[in-house]
Amino acid sequence: MSDIELFQRFALAAAIGALVGVERHWQERDEAAGQRTAGLRTFTLVGMLGGAAGLLELALATGGGNHGLVIAGLFLGLTAAMTVFKLREAVAEQNFSVTSLVAAMLTFAMGALAILGDMRIAAAGGVTLTAVLASREALHGLMRKVTWPELRSAIVLLVMTVIVLPLVPAQPIGPFGGISPSRIWLLAILLAGISYLGYLAARVFGATHGALIAGAIGGLLSSTATTVTNARQSISETATPASATLLAAATLAAGAVAHVRTAGLAVLLVPALAPTVIPALAAAALVMALAALLVGRTTSQGGSRTKDVNPFDLSQILQTALLLGACGFAARAASAWFGEKGLFIASALSALADVDATTVAVGSMVPSGLATATAATAILIGASANTLAKTAYAVILGSRRFGLVVAGGSLGAVAAGSVAYWMAG
Template identity: 50%
Template sequence: MDTLTLFQRFGLAIAIGAIVGMERHWRERDEQEGQRTAGLRTFTLAGLLGGTAGLLEQAISGAEAAGGLTVAGIFLVFSLVFAAFQYRESIASENYSVTSVIAAMSTFALGALAVLGSQSLAAAGGVALVSILASREVLHGFMRTLTWNELRSAILFLAMTFIVLPLIPARAIGPFGGISPADIWMLVILLAGISFCGYVAVKVFGTSRGELLAGAVGGLISSTGVTITNSRRAKAGDDPRPLVAGTLAANAVSCAKVTVFCLALAAPIAWRIGPALVTTALVMAGFSLFFFQRSQDTHAGNDARNPFELAAVLKMALLLVAIAFLARAATLWFGDAGLLVVAALSGLADVDAIAVTIAGMQNTIDVELAARAFGVAVIANTIAKAAYATIVGRGAFSGHFLLASSAALAAGLTVFVLTPAFSV
């Protein structure tokens, strides 16, 4: 390692200590001189000490086979000395927080990492450490409002993602290309994630604004998932108007997203179908804002409902997988001649996949046929979501959604018919 690199790494170790020390010193800025165990200077020195320990490790053991004994020994002595001084301060002030001890140990370790390991990881760790330390009030306030349902759902969601998913086989099973158990579970995680994010948005921003924001973000992932989730919640008794606003926002974003996909992958097809898709999106967005303005914006407070019900999420995921399986089977049955049929069947579950497929066929099929297939997929997807809203949601939610969806489709079809057709 050349001298310039060593100076850069050593400087990073000192910088990590300085930024942590700034936060610790600022938090205890009202203390008299000598009444705090560690501030800006001490934490800067802790980062410097960690970097120095790393340099000594390299000098003694060699960069190729560093045993870590030097760093470990200095780290142990530093931690014991710092903890002893912090203990005396805690007794005097009757404040028994161990945060500063952990922060000092982390600062030392990150300083050593900056010299011995990855500079990027060390810098990222320093930023994360300062962010956590500076977020004390926010985190404490969050914990005071956290309910058992929210904690349980968060733990369950993490377990589904990081424990269960890696254990599920990804190999497809069955005919017509088969079905991957991992893909099914990923869909379960997607639906649960949309529901959980919507719950958090409502709790933070209030009912109307939260649902609108959650729907718009969910539309980037799966407007079908948002529709199913909100339909189930409407049936359970939640206010239908903000749910409709969020669902229509998701569908508007989905139409805009598909237009961007098509424009990026197949510009000629986009110029033919794009005006109709944009019109559909604008009408849905208009209805979304209308229902948003008519809804009462209240905060959820300590709402007792679960962020997501796993049983309901599993049922909906299996339903979407079954529809996608039928669409894939129809593709093999009908072949290229049945593009419109395949587009309609694929649209029952999702638009993104068939949109990318059609855009990839731009050099082998006529633009008008591709645009019609595109439109059929969007129409089928909108009708399917209207059916989900009727079957799962019912009541005012399904009525409002059917009205807005019908108006949006009618406007989009009108624009498509009036737009001159062309071929390349």
């Protein structure tokens, strides 16, 4: 390591301390001289202390000394001194907070890391530390507003994603590609995430705007999962007719975005499909988007508001994931039975659970000799079948109002897409 690089690393250690010190100093800027616990100068020195410890470790390692003793000793000494100081301050001022103590420990650690480790990680750590310290009021305000169902659901979603998902077997079970337990579990995470996203959007942006925004984002992820999730919520104990209508508007918004996504995927795979695919899918998306806006605006004018509900019910999420997984398995089995001669039927069946799979499969067959017109027709059949399948899910799983609104917008979209396809042909 050159001398210039050592200077750069030590300067970064001091800069990290100064950055944290600015935030700590600003928090106590109104304190009189001598009353401030630790500010710009103190934390700059703590960062430099961590950097100096790292430099001493490098020197000792070069000379064959025991690596780590200097950093450990200085870290323990700093922690002990700061702890005694904070205890005396807490007794004198009746202010029981260890934030500055932990911040000093982390500043020392980031300073040492700037010397011995990756400078980018050290810099990112210093910025993150400062951001967390500066977010005190926002974080405290969030904890005052968050409810227990919201916190519990967030924890459950994190456990499902971080802990359980890596443990679920990925190997498919059964014929025709089988059913993958990890894919089913991932689908359950997606369903729960969409439900939670919709809940948060409604709280942040209001019932109407939040529902439409959440629906549009859900359409980017999975319009089928969004439809099923909203249908389940429309029959929950706390659902109202107005909330069911807003959920239907969100579902139509998801469908509109899904049509645009399908068109983009198809054209990306086979640009020659654009003249046939884009007009039909654009017409369907336009009808769904207009229906979503009209339904959402009408509900907003009625002055109804959705009630706060539990972000998601885990048992219902798992049941729905298993249902969609079974539909996907049935579609793959039917596709295997029909083979290439039944491409249109296979496309329709495959799209019952996921239109993207149909689009990718058909698009990949064009370079192998499949006619462009045939591929475009198969993709549009898949998109229509997926829309009709989501309509069925809405009618069967959702409330009567939810099912009627979704069915009206979806059937109108299929009709508009069919007319546009006929005119383009």
